[in-house]
Amino acid sequence: MRALVFSSFGGPLSVQEVPVPEPAPGGVVVRVAASGVCRSDWHAWQGHDPDVVLPHVPGHELAGTVAAVGEGVRRWRPGDRVTVPFVNACGRCPQCAAGEHQVCTRQTQPGFTHWGSLAEFVALDAADVNLVAVPEALDLATAAALGCRYATAFRAVAHVGRVRPGEWVAVHGCGGVGLSAVQIAAAAGARVVAVDVAPGALDLARELGAEHTVDGGGDVPAAVGELTGGGAHVSLDALGAPVTCANSVRSLRPRGRHVQVGLLPPEQGRAEVPMERVIALELQVLGSHGMAAHAYPELLGLIAAGRLDPHRLVTRELPLDDAPAALAQVGRQPGIAVVTSFSRVSPAG
Missing domain, CATH: 3.90.180.10 (Medium-chain alcohol dehydrogenases, catalytic domain)
Incomplete structure (x- = not known):
């Protein structure tokens, strides 16, 4: 073959x-x-x-x-x-x-x-x-x-993140799994903020239901916080990089839910999760694997x-x-x- x-x-x-x-x-x-x-x-x-x-x-x-x-x-x-x-x-x-x-x-x-x-x-x-x-x-x-x-994004949004209608969802990284998450979250009635460094990916995210898009090269948590009036209810790292993981956690409002979907190979550096913020805001840090x-x-x-x-x-x-x-x-x-x-x-x- x-x-x-x-x-x-x-x-x-x-x-x-x-x-x-x-x-x-x-x-x-x-x-x-x-x-x-x-x-x-x-x-x-x-x-x-x-x-x-x-x-x-x-x-x-x-x-x-x-x-x-x-x-x-x-x-x-x-x-x-x-x-x-x-x-x-x-x-x-x-x-x-x-x-x-x-x-x-x-x-x-x-x-x-x-x-x-x-x-x-x-x-x-x-x-x-x-x-x-x-x-x-x-x-x-x-x-x-x-x-x-697509199935990974579906479970991350619907089952692990438990996204509900009207909630703000931030998706960090608009590759295949991130764009899938954008479409699935929007279909669930959520208001989606898509984050990426590539203009073409953000254009496609808007076509798939993102209400707002954010350039991932800037101060992402501040931008998400302003657009959502205090932070996302659910935030997904759909890329899997130390910066997107940290940005996802920092983009949450109090009692928000971070879902780690993208792989984080140690060879690419360890993510620094701001645990002091997790404790102070009672955030949930969740993993989702297929x-x-x-x-x-x-x-x-x-x-x-x-x-x-x-x-x-x-x-x-x-x-x-x-x-x-x-x-x-x-x-x-x-x-x-x-x-x-x-x-x-x-x-x-």
Whole structure:
């Protein structure tokens, strides 16, 4: 199969021929129809994830059709249209028994613990626990975005941040997950302030429902405080950087809720959380890590009802041959880039 491969951290990215995976017991192999190019894939390439073993195929945000089924799989057959959370839960540990699959202690993650979905085929574990059926009305390019950025934002806004109508929500970082959070929070009836350093990202945030936008290069907490009349009720760091984390906490009004969504790799510096402010204002500091497969029906129902439209976040569809450049330049163009063609591109003429 053709796959995007890197053999050194931060080194060359190239499309190569590699072996097709076999399904593990309880697992499946999916023929990939679409795979997002995500900042988390960039972190894997840079060596920020200890699970990555070289050489490596990144990619964790996917949709496609089941190609092969391992021993013991009961719910899925070849040809089924599926997506999957980026956290593949084991289904057997105490966290899984409590329904908290997104913090499974024995989780696997395509594109991190094993080869991922920027390839023609990808192996997925514990299929009966992790696979999500994709409705026929939902195109697979849009479904791919649900596996990480959109579903992650949905849980962060709706379940962890508990955003309510009329509340002020600040979103720090308007990449794929941040823009998803903007749309989801606005659809929930919140008043959204979007923060980023890129004018194009802020323009798209306004199109997706942000009431105000703020240049992230300035005094962000002061700007958010002025626009919201005292600070946000909920503030999300959707980028994952020391400055956005600190700005998010400092943007809150008393008893506000900070939700950390973006990864904070120690290699990029430790975030300094102003705990004196957390105590004095009784702030809540919350983490949010993906969304379990069993929680997808609520999200899919809102999409089917037209209340949410993740397709608007997909701004580019690419061939696999363009994935190396897209991964190297992740974050430079607003919206979500999705690889939707995996065959070799014939030269013109």
